[in-house]
Amino acid sequence: MSEKPISEKNLAYAFAAESKASARNLAFALKAESEGYKQIARLFRAVSDAESVHAQRYLRLMRGKIGSTEENLETAFHNEIRANVEEYPRLIKDALEEGFDGAEKAFSQSRDVESRHADLYKKAMGHMLEEREADYYVCQVCGYVSEGEAPDNCPICGAVKGKFKKIQ
Ligand SMILES: [Fe+2]
Ligand SMILES: [Fe+2]
Incomplete structure (x- = not known):
């Protein structure tokens, strides 16, 4: 058990919230760019980067989230496999049932891509010592x-x- 469960929970919450804010600001930047607002796009990118700094900082403070590189490759590999065989199939099924074609296509492509990510991690695990x-x-x-x-x-x-x- 963690000694400071509330802070631990709050760090996890803040990590998720800042990660989302970073991604959202990046999308806002792309939109601003497409509308010709160069400086505003730059501002969104800057704040997106700042939110990402926050997220990384919280993650580093959370217990057991970042291991050795060998452990992290293993974790990353298993996360990709889980997304590929458990998480995306569930999301795809819901999208199909609701007839939301755009979401179904996005989820299906992501599912396929996750297995590619897993392959790359697997390959990297086998080559850790001879960094190619x-x-x-x-x-x-x-x-x-x-x-x-x-x-x-x-x-x-x-x-x-x-x-x-x-x-x-
Ligand atoms: Fe693609
Ligand atoms: Fe992935």
């Missing part, structure tokens, strides 16, 4: 991660090469 150099490119439509170079078309959503962002 490889670039990663992320599909900005569905989240597919490509290793080495960006494909001509995303294997999950079909997006063109230009939709891939190189991770620094």
